[in-house]
Amino acid sequence: MPRGVPKKVDRSLASLASLRRLPLYLDVCRQAEAEGLSIISGTVIAEQLGLEPIQVRKDLSLTGILGRPRIGYALRELIQRIEFFLRWDVSHSAILIGAGRLGQALLAYRDLRRYNFNILFAFDNDSQKIGMVIEGVKVYDIALMQEMLQKNPAEIAIITTPDYVALDVASVAYNAGVRKFWNFTPRRFRLPPGVLIYTESMLTGFSVLSVRDPTA
Amino acid sequence: MPRGVPKKVDRSLASLASLRRLPLYLDVCRQAEAEGLSIISGTVIAEQLGLEPIQVRKDLSLTGILGRPRIGYALRELIQRIEFFLRWDVSHSAILIGAGRLGQALLAYRDLRRYNFNILFAFDNDSQKIGMVIEGVKVYDIALMQEMLQKNPAEIAIITTPDYVALDVASVAYNAGVRKFWNFTPRRFRLPPGVLIYTESMLTGFSVLSVRDPTA
DNA sequence: TAGATTGTTAATCGATTAACAATC
DNA sequence: TAGATTGTTAATCGATTAACAATC
Numbered sequence: 001m002p003r004g005v006p007k008k009v010d011r012s013l014a015s016l017a018s019l020r021r022l023p024l025y026l027d028v029c030r031q032a033e034a035e036g037l038s039i040i041s042g043t044v045i046a047e048q049l050g051l052e053p054i055q056v057r058k059d060l061s062l063t064g065i066l067g068r069p070r071i072g073y074a075l076r077e078l079i080q081r082i083e084f085f086l087r088w089d090v091s092h093s094a095i096l097i098g099a100g101r102l103g104q105a106l107l108a109y110r111d112l113r114r115y116n117f118n119i120l121f122a123f124d125n126d127s128q129k130i131g132m133v134i135e136g137v138k139v140y141d142i143a144l145m146q147e148m149l150q151k152n153p154a155e156i157a158i159i160t161t162p163d164y165v166a167l168d169v170a171s172v173a174y175n176a177g178v179r180k181f182w183n184f185t186p187r188r189f190r191l192p193p194g195v196l197i198y199t200e201s202m203l204t205g206f207s208v209l210s211v212r213d214p215t216a
Numbered sequence: 217m218p219r220g221v222p223k224k225v226d227r228s229l230a231s232l233a234s235l236r237r238l239p240l241y242l243d244v245c246r247q248a249e250a251e252g253l254s255i256i257s258g259t260v261i262a263e264q265l266g267l268e269p270i271q272v273r274k275d276l277s278l279t280g281i282l283g284r285p286r287i288g289y290a291l292r293e294l295i296q297r298i299e300f301f302l303r304w305d306v307s308h309s310a311i312l313i314g315a316g317r318l319g320q321a322l323l324a325y326r327d328l329r330r331y332n333f334n335i336l337f338a339f340d341n342d343s344q345k346i347g348m349v350i351e352g353v354k355v356y357d358i359a360l361m362q363e364m365l366q367k368n369p370a371e372i373a374i375i376t377t378p379d380y381v382a383l384d385v386a387s388v389a390y391n392a393g394v395r396k397f398w399n400f401t402p403r404r405f406r407l408p409p410g411v412l413i414y415t416e417s418m419l420t421g422f423s424v425l426s427v428r429d430p431t432a
Numbered sequence: 433t434a435g436a437t438t439g440t441t442a443a444t445c446g447a448t449t450a451a452c453a454a455t456c
Numbered sequence: 457t458a459g460a461t462t463g464t465t466a467a468t469c470g471a472t473t474a475a476c477a478a479t480c
Binding site for chain 3: 041042044053057058061066067068069071072073201
C-alpha cells in the first residue's frame with residue numbers, strides 16, 4: 001500500500017466498541033515503550049489482549065497510522081495517534097458533584113489525570129466536606145456551583161451524588177452550560193437534546209457476572 | 217400467538233448488549249410498580265429509556281415472558297422473570313479485596329444489595345482498616361484471604377486494590393477456587409482458562425466522553 | 433530471498449429494525 | 457368493533473472476520 005500518504009481521521013467512524021478498545025491498545029503500547037521497545041506489531045498487541053490481529057489493525061487504522069509490513073507500527077507515533085484520536089492530547093475540564101467515597105476514589109484515579117482529565121472543583125452539600133482539599137481538588141458548597149461554573153466553564157460534570165438528587169444537580173450544571181455528563185448514580189435521567197450522558201452502572205457488570213458461565 | 221405455552225429460557229442467547237439493557241428494563245418496571253401499576257407495555261418502557269419498542273420486545277422475549285397484544289406485560293411477572301433471567305433471584309457471594317475509597321463505595325452501593333449481591337468479607341493490608349466494619353462488612357488482614365476463602369467459598373472476587381497488586385491478589389483468590397472476578401483496577405490481567413474477568417475501566421467512559429460530540 | 437505483517441476489499445456473522453398476522 | 461400491541465419471520469444494517477496482494 002502507498003506510504004507517506006496522510007489518511008483522514010474521522011472520529012465519527014469509530015463504533016462504541018472500537019472506542020472502548022483503543023484505550024486498551026494505548027495501555028499495551030505504553031507498557032511496551034516502558035520496556036524499551038520502539039516498534040510493535042498488531043499481532044503482538046492482539047496476543048496480549050486476547051483479540052484477533054485483524055481487529056486490532058482495523059481499529060488502529062482509525063487513527064490514520066500506517067504500519068510497515070513485516071515490521072509493525074512505530075510505537076511513539078502509535079501512542080501519539082491514539083491519544084490524538086481520543087482527544088487525550090488536550091485538556092478536558094470537569095467538575096465533580098458529590099465528594100463522597102466514590103467521588104474521592106475518582107479524584108485519586110491516576111490514569112484519568114495522566115490523560116489530561118482535569119477536575120477543577122468538587123461540590124458537596126456536607127459542611128464537613130466543604131473546604132477540604134482532596135487529591136489537590138477543593139470542595140465547595142454545592143450552592144455555589146452554578147455561579148462558579150459560569151465563571152469557569154467545564155466540559156464535563158461527574159455525578160457521584162446520591163441518586164435522588166442526580167437530576168437536580170445535573171439540571172443546574174446544564175443551565176450553567178455543561179453538555180457532557182458522567183453519571184455514576186444508578187438513576188438514568190434525560191436532559192434536552194444536544195447533551196451527552198454516559199452512565200456507569202454497576203448493575204451491568206453484575207448482570208454479566210451473574211449470568212455468564214466462566215467455563216463457557 | 218399461542219398463549220400459556222412456556223418458552224424455554226436460554227441465557228446463552230443473550231448478547232452482551234441485551235444483558236446490559238435488561239437491568240434498565242428492570243429499573244423502569246420497579247418504578248412503575250412503585251407507582252401502583254400492574255401492567256406495562258414494551259412501548260412505554262422503550263419511551264422511558266429512549267429505545268425502540270421492537271428492541272425492548274425482543275430483549276424481553278429472552279426471559280420467556282408472554283405479553284398480551286394491546287395490553288402489555290404483567291408487571292410483577294415481568295420483574296420476576298427479568299430477575300430470574302439475570303439470576304438475581306438467588307444470592308451471589310463475593311469478597312472485596314481492597315477496602316479503600318472505591319471499595320467502600322461499592323460496599324455502600326444499595327442496588328447491588330437489593331439484587332442479592334452479598335459481600336461476605338473485605339480484605340486489606342492496611343492495619344488501620346483491618347478490624348473495621350464498613351457497611352456491615354468486616355475488614356480482615358489480606359494474609360488471611362486464602363484460608364478464609366477455603367472455609368467460605370465465594371463466587372466473585374471484587375478487586376479494588378492498587379493496580380500493581382491486582383494480579384497477585386487475583387491469583388490467590390483463584391487458587392482458593394474463585395472463578396469470577398470483578399476488576400476495578402486499570403490493569404488487565406489474565407488467568408487460566410475457565411475464568412470470567414469483568415473489568416470496569418474508567419478510561420472507556422472517558423474515551424466516549426472526550427470523542428463524542430453531544431450535538432451529533 | 434523467504435516469510436511475516438500490513439491495508440484493503442469482500443464475505444460472514446450477529447444484532448437491530450421492519451413488516452405483518454394474530455389478538456385482546 | 458377499531459386500533460394498539462404482541463411475537464415471529466424477514467430484511468437491513470453494521471461490525472467482525474477472511475482473503476490476499478503489496479511489501480519490507
